[in-house]
Amino acid sequence: MTDKASEIDPRELELYKLAVEMADRVSARRSAANTFYLTVQTAFVTVLGIATPKLNESNWWNSLVVSIVGMAISISWWLQLRSYRDLNKAKFTVINKMEDRLPVSIFSDEWEGLKKDPVPGWRGRYAELGTIERIIPALFAVLYLLLLVARLT
Numbered sequence: 001m002t003d004k005a006s007e008i009d010p011r012e013l014e015l016y017k018l019a020v021e022m023a024d025r026v027s028a029r030r031s032a033a034n035t036f037y038l039t040v041q042t043a044f045v046t047v048l049g050i051a052t053p054k055l056n057e058s059n060w061w062n063s064l065v066v067s068i069v070g071m072a073i074s075i076s077w078w079l080q081l082r083s084y085r086d087l088n089k090a091k092f093t094v095i096n097k098m099e100d101r102l103p104v105s106i107f108s109d110e111w112e113g114l115k116k117d118p119v120p121g122w123r124g125r126y127a128e129l130g131t132i133e134r135i136i137p138a139l140f141a142v143l144y145l146l147l148l149v150a151r152l153t
Helices: 001-008 010-056 058-101 108-115 129-133 135-153
Strands: none
Touching: 010 058, 010 129, 010 135, 058 108, 058 135, 129 135
């Protein structure tokens, strides 16, 4: 460990710190985006719940427009989450590569630990946050689709 530590270029260490900080900022932006979209979806569903009696009395195309808008918000949210996942994946590829030159590989070791230690009785592997959090916008999209189908039948 001492040999590797003595070979570290201070500029590389600063770049590593910057890369880790930028990855953390992407995660913070993703969290803020989740909060925004969840707030928009909750408000939209609330308004929809209040307006449902009037929607049932109105033309079918009003329900179509409402469902399309709700699904568009859901799809936008899902795509943004996928983009954040891809961006963080790229950032951690770079961080992990940089760790090869450091005395300790914190993030690489953490990831290996997560992959090796399954939760007994539930799943065989670690479920990534990016995968789990994309379920919520998909559920909202299904909700809007069901509302449209219910209105048209």
